[in-house]
Amino acid sequence: MTNDPIDFDDQSVVHHWVHSSFDNQGTVVPAEVRTKLHLKGLLPPGVDSFENQEARALEQLRVKKTDLDKYIFLAWLKNTNLQLFYRLLLDNLEEITPIIYTPTVGAACLQYSHILPFLAPPGQPDGLFISINDLDNLDEIFTNYKASLDEPALTPQITVITDGSRILGLGDLGVNGMGIPVGKLQLYVAAAGLDPRRTLPICLDFGTNTDKYLKDDLYLGLRQTRPADEQFYAAVDKVMTALTRHFPHIFIQFEDFSSEHAFELLHKYRDNYFCFNDDIQGTGAVILSGFINAIKQAGIEATDHRILFHGAGSAGVGVAKQLMEYFVIEHGLTEEEAKKKFWLSDSKGLITLDRGDKLAQHKVFFARNDNHGHQSKNLLDTIDYVKPTALIGLCAQSGVFDKAVLNRMAALNQKPIVFPLSNPSANAECTFEDAMVHTDNRVIFASGTAFPAYTIPGTNETRVPGQGNNMYIFPGLGLGATLAKPRVITDTMIYAAARALANSLNEEEKSHSFLYPRLTRIREVSVDVAAALCRQALDDNVALDKVVQSLPNSTALREHAKVNMWSPVRTTDSIIGSKI
Numbered sequence: 001m002t003n004d005p006i007d008f009d010d011q012s013v014v015h016h017w018v019h020s021s022f023d024n025q026g027t028v029v030p031a032e033v034r035t036k037l038h039l040k041g042l043l044p045p046g047v048d049s050f051e052n053q054e055a056r057a058l059e060q061l062r063v064k065k066t067d068l069d070k071y072i073f074l075a076w077l078k079n080t081n082l083q084l085f086y087r088l089l090l091d092n093l094e095e096i097t098p099i100i101y102t103p104t105v106g107a108a109c110l111q112y113s114h115i116l117p118f119l120a121p122p123g124q125p126d127g128l129f130i131s132i133n134d135l136d137n138l139d140e141i142f143t144n145y146k147a148s149l150d151e152p153a154l155t156p157q158i159t160v161i162t163d164g165s166r167i168l169g170l171g172d173l174g175v176n177g178m179g180i181p182v183g184k185l186q187l188y189v190a191a192a193g194l195d196p197r198r199t200l201p202i203c204l205d206f207g208t209n210t211d212k213y214l215k216d217d218l219y220l221g222l223r224q225t226r227p228a229d230e231q232f233y234a235a236v237d238k239v240m241t242a243l244t245r246h247f248p249h250i251f252i253q254f255e256d257f258s259s260e261h262a263f264e265l266l267h268k269y270r271d272n273y274f275c276f277n278d279d280i281q282g283t284g285a286v287i288l289s290g291f292i293n294a295i296k297q298a299g300i301e302a303t304d305h306r307i308l309f310h311g312a313g314s315a316g317v318g319v320a321k322q323l324m325e326y327f328v329i330e331h332g333l334t335e336e337e338a339k340k341k342f343w344l345s346d347s348k349g350l351i352t353l354d355r356g357d358k359l360a361q362h363k364v365f366f367a368r369n370d371n372h373g374h375q376s377k378n379l380l381d382t383i384d385y386v387k388p389t390a391l392i393g394l395c396a397q398s399g400v401f402d403k404a405v406l407n408r409m410a411a412l413n414q415k416p417i418v419f420p421l422s423n424p425s426a427n428a429e430c431t432f433e434d435a436m437v438h439t440d441n442r443v444i445f446a447s448g449t450a451f452p453a454y455t456i457p458g459t460n461e462t463r464v465p466g467q468g469n470n471m472y473i474f475p476g477l478g479l480g481a482t483l484a485k486p487r488v489i490t491d492t493m494i495y496a497a498a499r500a501l502a503n504s505l506n507e508e509e510k511s512h513s514f515l516y517p518r519l520t521r522i523r524e525v526s527v528d529v530a531a532a533l534c535r536q537a538l539d540d541n542v543a544l545d546k547v548v549q550s551l552p553n554s555t556a557l558r559e560h561a562k563v564n565m566w567s568p569v570r571t572t573d574s575i576i577g578s579k580i
């Protein structure tokens, strides 16, 4: 179906209506529209109000016994009545985000091959699966996808692409990683109003090295191990070429690739493709933003901070580089001076140049050369040696910030900054409750997955933990990027997005010492992030969009972002909207 006016005399309109998850809105369709669309008899005669339709969906959601059941229900809803799904999500963001996204999306990915057929009507694609054995058939694959679209004119403008090799902190999940691009793109729609018809989840099936899946009879991916690097990079190259040939100027988000590949792909493509890496740049920006606000609360000079990272994968190094820029841009340090504020550690201890093992390439940048032969083998030793003001966890090791570690941070600092950022919550380095209990409630805290609020025993004081998840950045960044159409995404644009997020706290949020705004304000925050990104794209001379080029100031850019956000249908008038 196209945006052309509907030919109401053509009975085939019924077929489209019944099968289109975007157009078909089920029981709210008013009687006169049902008559026009030849839907009489295909629905029970009662016409729902929008409120009742949503209340029924919420009721069904809440009776589901497990979070995975809720995930399956919501996926089905999205794939059969998309407008209702997004209404429900937007009206219940705090309840539903943890189901369609971290942490439950992690549980869903672990089970993806077991639940996939129950997420959508048979044959309806939830995204594109590209097998490494199909590299000669990429044109056929993209053509098939275009033919499957409800509205072929509305080609994808944004894709999230993974090869499933490092899904959250869960490891190599192979084709089961598809849940992540699907979840991320749902947040692009909910949090920043990207048009859901123009989002494309892609899972590259390059095999898996996880034995459990290779032996699982129900696994739906290729039963082969992953290729060597040379073949991997050549395969991704082919996909990038075909993808951008079929969908020119599509915005490409790399997601959950194993660390080495993540850095190399970003390095390889960032100067000639319209792309960014969410785990390196998105997580980096969101933590930078929380860190800017944490520094304001910690009460010591920014340049006196000493930052210890536990975990040195794509997210760890990405975040450290982003924080480094803060010291350079805001405090005038040289790169070398800024770098010295950071210590990184991994499973083998503090990362130093003379540790005696061969460091992975991405770890070399922050490896210390001023340790005078000192090596620390475990986290507690490292803390004693570094005396950090901030401890940031991105190692996916549950509980590694234990009582002893947290006690030590509290002994060293009046207001220790502790960010256990690994996802999902089961992989977090500590819980909010642990962090409070073992620091005399003095901790400045943010985690990757939301933890429950904590009431200090014997008081009425309840603290809400910050959620330093890249969901505060990537949707607004994607909105800004699809509007400004920059040639490339520059570091300064990512920095501008982070600063906009830090500045987006309102007075009420500041009064509670929040590091991040309330999730319920995510659309407002995304407008701030999008406008800042457009502004910086103009300043960097990379914005190609003529409208954005013509907008005189940030207020006009904000307005432009706001009016371009897609929202689900909430009135009967817009049920067939522009198509009448």
Ligand SMILES: O=C([O-])CC(=O)C(=O)O
Residues within 6 Å of the ligand: 102, 167, 168, 169, 256, 278, 279, 422, 423, 448, 469, 470
């Ligand atoms: O998906 C999330 O919650 C954040 C993220 O990118 C990751 O942990 O890889």
Ligand SMILES: [Mg+2]
Residues within 6 Å of the ligand: 168, 255, 256, 278, 279
């Ligand atoms: Mg990720």
